Amino acid sequence: MTHPPLPAPRPLVLLDLDGTLMDSAPGVLSSVRAAYGHLGVPAPADAVMRTFVGPPIRRSFTAHGVAAEHLADVVAVYNEHFGRVGVWDTTVFDGVPEALRTLRDAGALLVVATAKPVAWAVPICAEVGLTPLLDAVVGAPADESESKAQIMGRAIAWVRSTTGVDPDPARTVMVGDREHDVEGAHAHGIACVGVGWGYGGEEELLRAGAAEVVHDVADLAPRLLHRLGLPAPARPPS
Incomplete structure (x- = not known):
């Protein structure tokens, strides 16, 4: 008896919260x-x-x-x-909602993986309007006892349990602004794209082994689409 093939995993973007999506x-x-x-x-x-x-x-x-x-x-x-x-007392960085919409429209899954306790991460994402643009928000336990790698592992497990397939590491990327984002990504064999508008800075990110650093929010979605092998959205007719 043959079984139908599993669906191909969707490209996955794991997202840090503080310093990446919002200025907290x-x-x-x-x-x-x-x-x-x-x-x-x-x-x-x-x-x-x-x-x-x-x-x-x-x-x-x-x-x-x-x-x-x-x-x-x-x-x-x-x-x-x-x-x-x-x-x-937090605001979403200018251009972030547009970048998230572009990525989702192209077919990427968007999951926040943050060291902020989940009891705060979920309501603040709702308060600032990010929740409708995300597939899930995975945060730290109340005692903040988990490493970023462990939090990312739970985010990946959420994708596996929801879609029924493991994400493809070659089409998964972590986006963050600090060295622990890079280190967590490497623990799972995936690339980390650093953002230069956050709190760590380019030197910290590159020293930790970030694949690249994006300095303008407007460049984030195009760079991720290219890295994930997704087509850029069609331009509306002029």
Whole structure:
């Protein structure tokens, strides 16, 4: 007895959230300042605090002066302030909705894979209007205990369970702005396209092994379509 062939997997774009699709720095930084204020010590300079945007917050506090015995309390203050105020202080980068529409119209699956806790990632995507442009939003657990590679693994598993086929690594790409996005992609054998408008910068991305860095949002969809072997959308008649 022969079985019908499985459908070909659709090209998959995994998307970081903070610094890639949206500028969440104002809300994150205000919450970081509140946490350091609670501890009674000066917050790091803004340039340093911008590195807090994206990675798990516990890791950032630990790397910048918060002792282990104070960590749980500082994170709790951060989470309270961010959940009440900071999470909503965010804006979608200009051109991102158009890029997502172009990719979806070309046949790509779009799945957010973010280190932001899913309890915040899902409502903020809905609030800023991204949800209708995405196929799924996969975020970190509340304790932020997973690496970016693990979060990406769950995003890929969601695609497998939903479509019934494994994504093709050659037609899967991660889009992000920090080194952990690149490292997570490499853990799954896929390329990472870095974005230069985020918080990591070109040097960090290339040092981590990004396949390329896109500096203008308007160039993102064309570059991804080319990489995934998808046709560019037809131009409307003039």
